[in-house]
Amino acid sequence: MATSSTCICGVCDSQHVTNDAQHWCPECEEGLCPNCLIFHKSSKLSRGHGIISIENYKQLPQYIKSIRQHCPDHDRKYQHYCPCHEVPCCPFCITTSHSECKGLQVLEEVVKTSELSSQYEDIQQSLRDIENNIEQIKIDRERNLKSIQEERSEFQNEIKQVRRQINAHLDKLEKQAIENLESTEDRIKHQIAQLLSNLSNSGKEVEDLKNIATSMTNNASDLQRFLGKKQIESDIT
Incomplete structure (x- = not known):
């Protein structure tokens, strides 16, 4: 059974012997020590299994590790x-x-x-497109913030110029106008700040998905990549 820090050899464990596994067989869903790996590769039933190192196995996302070769309801291999x-x-x-x-x-x-390589490239491109869109939206909104601040400053200067030319009644109008401007600015700034925060979170999620897709491409079995791709496509949607 693999844990967050170590993985023991499944074959040895079945014989009540504890040895650290250095390899992982996705099809058998168990770790293998060096000695058991030799027999695993020699057996006619398992010699074609795609073995990966324990270090590569640990790098796989948890939901990719959870993809099994056997049906949990009937304990039979998927065919x-x-x-x-x-x-x-x-x-x-x-x-x-x-x-x-x-x-x-x-x-x-x-x-x-299944054209996994091209499909993963499509996923990576979709993630890159999302990442670029998020960055462009952030730039546009930051530009809007600057524009709003500049416009507020211009409005204030105009109001002050008029105030010097007319009577005290305009003092009251100036105060009301400034309050309205500040209220509008605060509201829009709050909306944009909230949007920027959401975009930052989305950016982090995109980065995580990129790392997951790369990890699957390099380390996951074909079945894990095939089914994992479905989850990533769902997350992208």
Whole structure:
């Protein structure tokens, strides 16, 4: 079982022996020590599994780590993909919850034929576009703030010039006008400040998604990248 700081070898653990894992098998969903890795690569059933280092495994986002190769309801390996629900299915799923679904596909073929590299580039480009849009909006709003301040200053100067030319009644109008200007400025500044704050938060979320997409591209299994892509696309939307 992997933890935030260490991961033990699953094969050794099944034999009541504790050894630190240095590798991770996404398909078997367990860590492997150096000795068990040798047998893992030698076995006909597991020699084709895509092994990654524990360090790379730890760099994966938690929701990518949580993507499993086996159905949690039936404890069977996923073999098919349901395009209607966009989820993988085990043999029992096909006969139960997906018995009426049309067009079920072989999961291995779906993963192989999916153009993951181009799709991830599309995701990265979408994130870059969002990031650029956020930056442009911030620049525009900051320019608006400066313009508002300059306009307020101009209005005040004009009011003061008129005040020197007319009677005391204009003093009262000047005071009222300045109060209205300041009230409007405070309201707009508050709105823009709130927007800038929201944009900063969105920028951070975009940066996190970029890092997640990069980490998946470099470290995740094909299935994890395929399903993880769905989550990122949902977050982008």
